[in-house]
Amino acid sequence: MAEKITNTEEKKGTWLTFRPDIKVLDCTIRDGGLVNNFNFEDDFVKAVYNTCVEIGVDYMEMGKIVDKKVMDPEKYGPWNFCEEEDIRRIVGENNTDLKIAVMADIGRSFKENILPKEDSVVDMIRVAAYIHQIPAALELLEDAHAKGYETTFNLMAISKVSDSHLDEALGIIMESNADVVYLVDSFGTYYSESIRKLTKKYLSAAEGKNKKIGIHTHNNQQLAYANTIESLILGTSYLDATISGLGRGAGNCPLELLMGFLKNPKYHIVPLLKFIEKYIVPLREQMHWGYEIPYMLTGQLNEHPRAAMKFIDDKETDFINFYYSLLDSQE
Secondary structure, three states, rough: OOOOOOOHHHHHOOOOOOOOOOEEEOOHHHHHHHHHHHOOOOHHHHHHHHHHHHHOOOEEEEEEOOOOOOOOOOOOOOHHOHHHHHHHHHHHOOOOOOOEEEEEEEOEEHHOOOOOOOOOOEEEEEEEEEEEEHHHHHHEEEEEHHOOOOOEEEEOOOOOOOHHHHHHHHHHHHHOOOOOOEEOOOOOOOHHHHHHHHHHHHHHHHHHOOOEEEEEOOOOOOHHHHHHHHHHOOOOEEEEEEEOOOOOOOOOOHHHHHHHHHOOOOOHHHHHHHHHHHHHHHHHOOOOOOOOOOHHHHHOOOOHHHHHHHHHOOOOOOOHHHHHHHHHHHO
């Protein structure tokens, strides 16, 4: 039976509520970079940055800090590596209210890739890891914290993790120096009932630990936006979104939808609409992302979208055979 919320006190607000704890993080370049191997031109990245400043977004994620010895810079653009000089080429000293974030992937990012905070214009290091990578992830996170950064822990693919293992993982993560712990719907597989349950689980685990909870969603089942606002109403503070949902596969929660929902006068949607008109409309002629039947199927079956991405890249259209191939892979 679906879970029902009967006690309105469980909610931290309504759609009309202004909450100063809410922070919006734009990850257009980082998640969008998964579509084009991070090969965005500087003028596009600069336009995203300027737009984030104008609309009042709290954080902009510039990309990843992957070590160049691990991934080939001939194949991947500069936003897969986010070296200091590349970031400063876009933001200068960033004398704005917008904070700059980058993501570190376990096995691809190392301590030596993270400068001391006093030497960097970056404000936040976001550490992404699967459950078996938690020890290595915490080591990297603690190094970033010691160097002076805000930190987040983004635990991925939790839809493949049992409740007991997730409880244990959260218990360990909440003892770390992570400032924000993210609920991540990696495969876009969750419905609102699961988002409610998981939000409560994360908030409960964070209670008394001086941590905020964030949410990062994918749009495989057209629920990225709905699940984001479901979670924030229950108390989640940090909200990830991308412009026009630009991101891997089915994409993410669209930033413009979130801007329209939040009742904070510091957020402004008009410059965002201008950016979409000038940059996103022509970009759709060059890059493909967003809801598609193959992404829907991987979301419904709780599978990584890589098979759907290949199906679409190969211009396949036999949805029935694709569906059965996914079922076969689960046996």
